[in-house]
Amino acid sequence: MPPNLSFHPPLLNTASPWATTESHLHDLLLCPSTGAVTTRTSLIDGFPHAADSHRYAFFDPATGKATPGTFSGPPEDSESDVKDNAANVPPVATLNTLGYSPLPLSQYLSIISSLASTVTTSSSPPKTIIISVTGSPAEISTCHNLIQTFSTSPSCLFPLAMEINLSCPNIPNLPPPAYSPTSLTSYFDALPSDTSIPIGIKIPPYTHAGQFDSLISSLLSTTSTSNTISASKLSFLTATNTLGSCILLDSLETSGDYQKILPGEGIGGMAGPPLHPLALGNVATLRRRFDQDPRLAHLEIIGVGGVHNGEGYKRMRHVGARAVGIATALGRRGVQVFASIEDEIKSVW
Incomplete structure (x- = not known):
């Protein structure tokens, strides 16, 4: 069996623009209402972030109207420009054309090392850090080796896990690999059969039964590198990422015409309250399907x-869901959103 992903409380952030910098991760680690922290998805060499084309906007899910301005995220934007820390802020959604973090994996490992001395104490166990990564299957194998080696070094005082992001809808000419059984198999083949860190995959929203069938078939397939099924290499799934092919339009009062909110074609991935029913359906379907087969029952769902x-x-x-992840609400309200949720549920996790 693969290593178990276990942390408490079962509330955390997910890979997003608001988990990019050392300051972000520091605040998330110090928040008493998070049990784990996820880094923004990184590549070995970093993502070529372009502030003029990689942007996000908040919008009212009831009216579809965007709030003023769009943002590119750190390091271009101030980390506090778009936050509204008031507890009574109405829920907002986001649309983004972002890719991945401009920081390479090596920089995140360095950040984790530097944070060890400031956010760990002898009186409380250190939080799990889920390092979100992406790239080709070969690059993912390299990421795993780097993370596993780092996890045993004296400079790493945190339990680590690796999340493979196979779900971003915004990369030109590269559809989310988790929609393709062939692509999924290539990633599963690249994973080790024996690892000391929990490994998971982040999947996009599935909208029909055939997509779930393909995922289950891929998880139960025997990998070419071992005599074991792919699911035996995984500890968890993160479901779901943003929903692609969405667009925001703003009306021009003078002409009655419309303009795109985001640059280029204006099409990107949507997150926030409009995604909630679909995300719930995905988690419910996955949990039911996993529990129907003993070979999949060990897989936890974030x-x-x-x-x-x-x-x-x-x-x-x-x-x-074994644990619950937050992104859009974190971007709008800051880390206090976690304390607010804990207060609302009266710490009954």
């Missing part, structure tokens, strides 16, 4: 999508 309050947290847990 439920992600549109959670911004205690009720959303409880819904995710009800449909089978």
Whole structure:
């Protein structure tokens, strides 16, 4: 069996622009209402972030109207420009054309090392850090080797896990690999049969039964590098990422015409409350399918999508999420959103 992904409380951030910098990760680690922290998805050499084309916007999920301005995220934007820390802020959604973190994996390992001395104490166990990565199957294998080696070094005082992001809808000419059984198999083949760190995959939203069938088939397939099924290499799944092929339009009062909110074609990945019912359905379906087969029952699910309050947290847990991840609400309200959720559920995890 693969290593178990276990942390408490079962609430954390997910890979997003608001988990990019050392300051972000520092604040998340110090927040008493998070049990784990996820880094923004990185590549071995970093992502070529372009502030003019990689941007995100907040919008009102009831009206579809965007709030003023769009943002590129760190390091171009101030980390505090778009936060509204008031507890009574209405829920907002996001649309983004972002890619991955401009920081390479090596920089995140360095950040984790530097944070060890400031956020760990002898009186409380250090939090799990989930390092989110992406790249080709060969690059993912290299990422695993780097992370596993780092996990045993004296400079790493945190339990580590690796999340493979196979779900970003915004990369030109590279559809999310988790939609393709062939692509999934190539990634599973690249993973080690024996590892000391929990490994998981982040998947995109699935919208019909055939997509779930393909995922289950891939998880149960025997990898070419071993005599074991692919699922035996994994400890968890993160479900779901943003929903691609979405667009925001703003009306021009003078002409009655519309303009795109985001640059280029204006099409990107949507997250926040409009995604919540779909994310719940994905988690519920995955948990049911996993529990039907003993070979998949060990897989834990981090439920992600549109959670911004205690009720959303409880819904995710009800449909089978082992832990609940937050992104959009974190971007809007800062780390206090986690304390607010804990207060609403009265710490009944």
